[in-house]
Amino acid sequence: MSRQQAAFDLVVVGSGPAGQQAAMTAAQAGRTVALVERKPRLGGVGLHTGTIPSKALREAAYAVAVAGRSGMRQALEVGVRRPHAMLLDAIRKKEDVINQQESVLLNRLMKSGVALIPGEASFLDPHTLEVCAPNGERRRLQAASVVLATGSRPRRPRQVPFDRVSVHDSTSILRMTRLPHRLLVVGGGVIACEFASIYAALGVEVTMIDHHRRLLSWLSEDMVAALSEAMAAMGVGFRMERAVVEIRRDGGRVAALLDDGSEEEGDCLLYAMGRMPNIESLKVARAGIVLDDHGWIAVDDHFRTSVPHIYAVGDLIGKPALASAALEQGRVAACHALGDVRAGTLSELPMAIYTIPEVSSIGETEEELRAEGVDFVTGYGRYSESARGKIIGDYRGMVKLNVARADRRLLGVHIVGESAGELIHIGQLVRSYHGVVDDLVRNVFNYPTLAECYRLAALDCLARL
Structure with missing residues (x-):
């Protein structure tokens, strides 16, 4: 074939977590793989404008929150008297992390033998993509x-x-180099809650506006209540069950007019009401790919689209929109594309929300179990009952277990508090081998640790069985 046309076993479009995992999985299996990326840098949204940058900013805010919680705020001079400098430090740290992670990714892809092709890809037919390079040159990939x-x-x-x-949207707000005095956050989902808690911890006056009755409406109600209380303690205000009918800019101020006639004003506003798939440039109709009712690409359990040899993974298919899920989706899709039907499907993944404090869960909530008619008990292991919880001053945190009354299996694990995103993996492991609540009672945990709250919650469950 000419230089302008090449054939590959697998062509991956997009270099975020899902795309990079799919490409490396196939390349390591000895297949010829091309990875097409339209942005100047590798890594996708997760590395450059999503997961990594927001978590770097969160670390700066978290340091202030922990100092205040522990009664050591005056010791953190940089966090108390120089909040803008702390924000700039977080921005520099973010760039350092991004550069390091991009270098690691590039090295891994090159070692795997993946052909990196810069440009924007679009379908010409189900087996042919055209890539328009930044310099305008076009090439075809079979x-x-x-x-x-x-x-x-x-x-x-x-x-x-x-x-x-x-x-702002959730991308541009990460480029702010000065902290506002007052921030309005429109939305009550994951992104809205994460940024609201981050800026509140940095000393910004934050008001959240959302049309739902409560934040994060799909989570267990007491977990959300604990998070809301913690955010309120940091000064976050809530205007729930209110819709924004108009947003106005006036000089250096912004105002949100609500459906009850009231108005909220601030120095800046974050609009965080959902995301959209990056699908237009792909020209998927030329390949015969079907979208779902919301405009996302429809896939089966193996992430196949309506065209059997074309797969879609990551945010492109909608929820759960987690980097961890995207990595596994990329692996499963690549394996299936290579003929490995044993690669399995994604049955269950842990979820973590990096608010301050964190929230994490796996399995079913009480509301879901009641709707299914399942007989179960719920047990709590509160951070305030553990030595480690008292040491760190986290009195709202808790581990909650939902356990089947019939066979004592772990049906759901829900955690709010420090290190929730790390602690959830203990419950995930027990659920993965269909373990019972007694396993958590018998297990020996380091002392003093927050992991001990699993035993406290398990004992609470046993007392209710």
């Missing part, structure tokens, strides 16, 4: 199989006057 992993972007309705100065 693919036995294709994995689409182009991710998503913040939803930006036309009526919202985004300017990246006073009205």
Whole structure:
């Protein structure tokens, strides 16, 4: 074939967590793989404008929150008297982490033998993609199989006057170099809650506006209540069951007019009401790919689209929109594309929300179990009852277990508090081998640790069985 046309066993479009995992899985299996990326840098949203940058900012805010919780705020001079400098430190740290992670990713892809092709890909037919390079040069790629992993972007309705100065989405807010005095957050989902808690911890006056009755409406109600109480203690205000009908900019101020006629004002506003798939440039209709009712690519349990040799993974298919899920989706899709039907499907993944404090869960909530008619008990292991919880001053944190009354299996694990995203993996492991609550009572945990709250929750369950 000419230089302008090449054939591959697998062509992956997008270099975020899902795409990079799919590419390396296939390359390590000895297949010819091309990875197409339209952005100047590898890594996708997760590395450059999502997971990694927001978590770097969170670490700066978390240091302030922990100092205040422990009664040592005056010792953190940089966090108390120089909040703007702390924000700049977080931005520098973010760039360092991004550069290091991008270097690691590039090295891994090159060692795996993946062909890196810069440019924007679009379908010409089900087996042919055209890539337009940054210099305008076009080339065609023939693919036995294709994995689409182009991710998503913040939803930006036309009526919202985004300017990246006073009205932000979740991408532009990460570029702010000065802390506002007052921040309005429109939305009550994961991104809205994470940024609200981060900026509140940095000393910003935050008000959240959402049309739902409570935040994170799919989570267990007492977990959300604990998170809301912690955020309120940091000064976050809530306008729940209220819809924003208009957003106005006026000089250096921004105002949100609500459906009850009231108005909230601030120095800047974050609009965090969902995301959209990066799908337009792919020209998926030329390949015969079907979308679901919400505009995401429809897939089966193996992440196949309506075209059997074309797969879609990551944010492109909608929920759960987690980097951890995307990595596994990429692996499963690549394995299936290579004919390994034993690769399995994703049955259950842990979820973590990096608010301050963290929230994490796996399995079913009480509401879901009641709706299914399952007979179960719930037990709590509160951080305040553990030595470690008292040492760190986290009195709202808890581990909650939902256990089947019939066979004592662990049906759900829900955690709010420090290190929730780490602690959830203990419950995940027990559930993975269909363990019972007694396993957590018999297990020996280091002392003093927050992991001991698993035993406290397990004992609480046994007392209720």
